[in-house]
Amino acid sequence: MTLSIPHQQRLPVVIGALGFLFLGLFLLYPLFSVFSASVLDGEGEKFTFANYVKILSRPFYRGAVTNTLLIGVAATCTTILMSVPLAFALARLPVPGKAAIIALAAMPLVLPSFVSAYAIVLLLGRAGIFTQGLNAIGIGFGSIYGAGGIILVYTLTLYPYVLLPTMAAFKAVDVSVEEAAQSLGSSPRRTLWTVTLPIVLPAILAGGLLVFIETLENFGVPFVLAEDMPIFAVEAFKLFVGETAPNPSSAGVLGVLLILMASLVLLVQRRFLSRRRFATGARSAPPILKVGLGLKVAATVYCWAVVLLALVPFFAIVVLSFMEFRGPVLHPNFSLANFEALFDRAMRPLMNTLLFATLAAIGVTLVGVPIAYVVTRVRSALASLLDVIATLPFAVAGTVLAIGFVVSFNSGWLILTGGPFIMVLVYTVRKVPFAVRSSSAILHQIDPALEEASISLGRSPLQTFGRILVPLMLGGILSGFVLTWVTIASELSATVVLYSGQWRTLTVVMFQALEGGGGGLATAAASTLIIVTLVPIALLYRLLRRYELGA
Amino acid sequence: MTGIVIEGAARTFGTVRAVDGVDLTVGDGEFFTLLGPSGCGKTTLLRMIAGFCELDAGQIRFGTRRIDTLPAHTRDIGMVFQNYAVFPNLTVAGNVAYGLKARKVAGAELAKRVEEALALVQLAGYGERWPHQLSGGQLQRVAIARALVIRPQVLLFDEPLSNLDARLRVSMRAEIRELQKSLGITAIYVTHDQEEAMSVSDRIALMQSGKLEQVGAPAEIYRKPASRFAAEFMGTTNLMPFGALRPEALRLAAEAPAGWPRLEGQVAHVEMLGPITRVDVRLGDGGIVRAAFLDEPARALRMGDAVALAYDPARVVALP
Numbered sequence: 001m002t003l004s005i006p007h008q009q010r011l012p013v014v015i016g017a018l019g020f021l022f023l024g025l026f027l028l029y030p031l032f033s034v035f036s037a038s039v040l041d042g043e044g045e046k047f048t049f050a051n052y053v054k055i056l057s058r059p060f061y062r063g064a065v066t067n068t069l070l071i072g073v074a075a076t077c078t079t080i081l082m083s084v085p086l087a088f089a090l091a092r093l094p095v096p097g098k099a100a101i102i103a104l105a106a107m108p109l110v111l112p113s114f115v116s117a118y119a120i121v122l123l124l125g126r127a128g129i130f131t132q133g134l135n136a137i138g139i140g141f142g143s144i145y146g147a148g149g150i151i152l153v154y155t156l157t158l159y160p161y162v163l164l165p166t167m168a169a170f171k172a173v174d175v176s177v178e179e180a181a182q183s184l185g186s187s188p189r190r191t192l193w194t195v196t197l198p199i200v201l202p203a204i205l206a207g208g209l210l211v212f213i214e215t216l217e218n219f220g221v222p223f224v225l226a227e228d229m230p231i232f233a234v235e236a237f238k239l240f241v242g243e244t245a246p247n248p249s250s251a252g253v254l255g256v257l258l259i260l261m262a263s264l265v266l267l268v269q270r271r272f273l274s275r276r277r278f279a280t281g282a283r284s285a286p287p288i289l290k291v292g293l294g295l296k297v298a299a300t301v302y303c304w305a306v307v308l309l310a311l312v313p314f315f316a317i318v319v320l321s322f323m324e325f326r327g328p329v330l331h332p333n334f335s336l337a338n339f340e341a342l343f344d345r346a347m348r349p350l351m352n353t354l355l356f357a358t359l360a361a362i363g364v365t366l367v368g369v370p371i372a373y374v375v376t377r378v379r380s381a382l383a384s385l386l387d388v389i390a391t392l393p394f395a396v397a398g399t400v401l402a403i404g405f406v407v408s409f410n411s412g413w414l415i416l417t418g419g420p421f422i423m424v425l426v427y428t429v430r431k432v433p434f435a436v437r438s439s440s441a442i443l444h445q446i447d448p449a450l451e452e453a454s455i456s457l458g459r460s461p462l463q464t465f466g467r468i469l470v471p472l473m474l475g476g477i478l479s480g481f482v483l484t485w486v487t488i489a490s491e492l493s494a495t496v497v498l499y500s501g502q503w504r505t506l507t508v509v510m511f512q513a514l515e516g517g518g519g520g521l522a523t524a525a526a527s528t529l530i531i532v533t534l535v536p537i538a539l540l541y542r543l544l545r546r547y548e549l550g551a
Numbered sequence: 552m553t554g555i556v557i558e559g560a561a562r563t564f565g566t567v568r569a570v571d572g573v574d575l576t577v578g579d580g581e582f583f584t585l586l587g588p589s590g591c592g593k594t595t596l597l598r599m600i601a602g603f604c605e606l607d608a609g610q611i612r613f614g615t616r617r618i619d620t621l622p623a624h625t626r627d628i629g630m631v632f633q634n635y636a637v638f639p640n641l642t643v644a645g646n647v648a649y650g651l652k653a654r655k656v657a658g659a660e661l662a663k664r665v666e667e668a669l670a671l672v673q674l675a676g677y678g679e680r681w682p683h684q685l686s687g688g689q690l691q692r693v694a695i696a697r698a699l700v701i702r703p704q705v706l707l708f709d710e711p712l713s714n715l716d717a718r719l720r721v722s723m724r725a726e727i728r729e730l731q732k733s734l735g736i737t738a739i740y741v742t743h744d745q746e747e748a749m750s751v752s753d754r755i756a757l758m759q760s761g762k763l764e765q766v767g768a769p770a771e772i773y774r775k776p777a778s779r780f781a782a783e784f785m786g787t788t789n790l791m792p793f794g795a796l797r798p799e800a801l802r803l804a805a806e807a808p809a810g811w812p813r814l815e816g817q818v819a820h821v822e823m824l825g826p827i828t829r830v831d832v833r834l835g836d837g838g839i840v841r842a843a844f845l846d847e848p849a850r851a852l853r854m855g856d857a858v859a860l861a862y863d864p865a866r867v868v869a870l871p
Contacts, residue, residue: 008603008605008623447636449632449633449634449636450636452603452623452630452632453630453632453637453697455602455603455623455624456601456624456626456628456630456698457624457649457653457697457698458624458627458653458654459624459653460622468640471640472639
């Protein structure tokens with residue numbers, strides 16, 4: 001018997017099969033390895049739940065759970081409180097310089113958050129510049145280490161996740177709904193609370209959940225700021241590195257718990273938020289409100305203050321990297337010594353960063369775009385399953401996926417540990433959900449009749465994909481590529497688990513300098529990272545503008 | 552040039568029988584229309600012929616060649632879509648050349664055929680324009696040129712005029728009909744608009760719930776509907792105890808030939824539409840009869856007037 005597949009479905013079936021194969025081997029299998037590590041004894045032979053009992057009976061690790069969750073909830077709340085007024089002001093109030101504010105507000109999305117954390121330490125830490133200055137004139141303030149500092153950095157670096165969707169939602173509100181409320185006798189203030197905010201609430205919550213998941217999985221910020229406070233992602237890393245038994249059971253337990261927490265949040269999001277989406281048939285953005293001078297000035301000051309404050313740490317790092325460090329201690333003299341130290345020894349880490357980011361961004365595009373095609377164009381249970389699996393990496397912390405890769409591919413038929421490809425593969429898998437999401441969004445905008453027209457004119461589905469869909473998606477694919485490239489270049493949580501010998505990246509150099517107290521090297525690496533991040537974004541911005549003008 | 556034979560075509564989506572055992576023969580060079588309300592299966596049937604929808608059962612042949620097992624891109628079909636589906640990343644000429652390039656036509660031959668096709672749809676000189684610079688009517692002309700230029704065996708139209716405004720619809724449908732006849736390509740046209748169907752078609756297949764309700768020439772289906780559904784879908788119908796009666800089969804008794812049966816009642820509603828006047832008359836039993844008369848300046852009908860109508864007994868259609 002031959003398997004009969006309708007001819008117009010052959011291309012999606014082939015792509016889907018390859019997608020399942022790739023994600024099965026490089027996502028599900030490593031995750032299964034983490035799970036099996038958590039339920040086997042130290043020798044990796046006997047099945048046992050003792051690891052869970054052992055970990056959860058220790059107050060230290062129970063504290064890690066509570067700390068992580070509490071910090072996540074607190075950071076989500078502060079982020080929402082800071083971002084919603086900002087979103088409203090940018091969408092509905094007369095604030096001068098909006099385009100610039102929005103461009104600046106998007107930057108923390110691509111800048112590495114642990115760099116911001118490190119800058120906060122240099123400015124406000126124990127030996128920080130401001131701390132010493134303020135102490136000298138007799139003003140003291142609380143410690144920046146621990147929960148407070150972590151929440152501060154999360155708020156300053158993750159707020160775009162709430163701001164951008166909320167702003168879009170405020171702009172999508174059909175103004176006639178507000179007018180209806182006011183014609184029924186509701187004051188503008190009451191209308192805002194009873195009509196407008198409920199309409200944008202799903203967008204706020206969706207953004208908030210993204211922030212929460214990011215805080216669960218973040219490794220760099222707590223690594224820099226937590227000090228003695230146990231945080232999940234950091235402890236999983238420490239346990240894995242420190243494990244002496246052949247089977248990393250304790251790290252496996254933390255990994256499984258971390259995945260469970262993030263999956264739970266994602267599940268909540270899919271269940272509740274997907275149903276509570278209010279379609280408003282707004283044909284044009286609602287008008288800018290007329291407000292008094294006082295409110296206008298207050299809104300303007302607030303908007304600029306938030307976006308600039310979030311960027312101050314990055315700016316400070318760049319300035320500080322040109323100063324003289326003796327060990328961790330900063331001296332206010334101009335110096336290029338840090339960069340000399342960084343690049344004299346080897347250009348290799350920079351080259352590795354550029355190479356890995358390029359390879360992984362190509363991989364993400366090659367995997368993500370075809371999967372998005374199947375997910376948007378085929379309605380079947382298997383396509384939905386592929387969609388769910390392709391979203392899964394979002395719920396998996398980089399540290400945990402990396403541990404899964406090490407456990408899965410350090411022996412047997414496929415050995416990847418110690419080489420560069422293990423890092424490229426982990427980066428690729430981690431960013432697949434973003435590529436699938438962004439490509440799906442573009443594909444939903446493309447009328448399927450265009451593909452049918454091409455096919456009826458004599459081009460096969462594969463040729464149609466290449467000749468019609470790819471050109472139409474090109475702008476989106478390109479910006480997706482650059483954004484992936486940039487976020488991979490500053491990836492830390494999986495990198496610290498996976499790097500070896502000559503395959504160190506810039507983030508590893510910074511990480512090692514932090515551990516060893518080499519402040520100069522760390523700031524130089526961080527500055528280089530910031531430049532490596534911003535240059536492609538600026539180029540993309542110019543290219544897309546020319547593309548739009550040319551079309 | 553080819554006739555089309557459809558035998559026992561069937562397709563089920565979930566529990567819905569979208570196409571439920573359709574048998575149909577379309578003659579060589581015929582302009583054939585699938586007409587029916589939304590959800591009747593006409594589009595599904597068209598997509599089966601195009602190759603975008605699998606058959607659960609049955610087969611489709613172009614002449615003697617079975618095509619329902621072929622991939623869509625090898626069926627040699629020109630298709631015109633409801634929302635034009637003009638490639639936005641190609642110029643007008645690029646769109647028209649698309650199918651030719653797929654057939655390895657190149658060079659001077661390519662340029663010549665693209666120009667001819669554009670001239671045929673009155674877009675000569677528009678080749679270098681981009682789709683976003685064109686109006687809806689022009690876009691649909693590009694789509695028609697793109698479908699014609701490959702000299703397909705069969706032309707398929709999927710509600711091609713429904714996105715255009717009323718005036719343009721009327722002039723475009725005449726153009727489409729003229730083009731099809733001059734090229735002699737067998738065409739299948741899908742629409743839900745009975746007037747459009749009657750104006751362009753050689754024959755119409757009226758569909759409902761995935762089945763053919765009636766197949767015939769426009770005048771035949773209009774004048775001799777085979778069912779109550781056919782009678783009502785093809786235009787306003789009075790369903791009387793003695794059969795179905797079109798509004799124009801009625802006249803004022805005073806203007807009618809002697810011997811036509813009479814109906815008496817009161818004028819309930821008058822609509823003056825220019826060339827014709829439509830009148831609703833409430834009969835003694837409370838039922839409404841709809842009549843339509845050519846405009847007659849001397850006539851005065853007001854709401855509430857007592858009125859006597861007469862009908863042509865030869866135009867009463869008995870329905871099963």
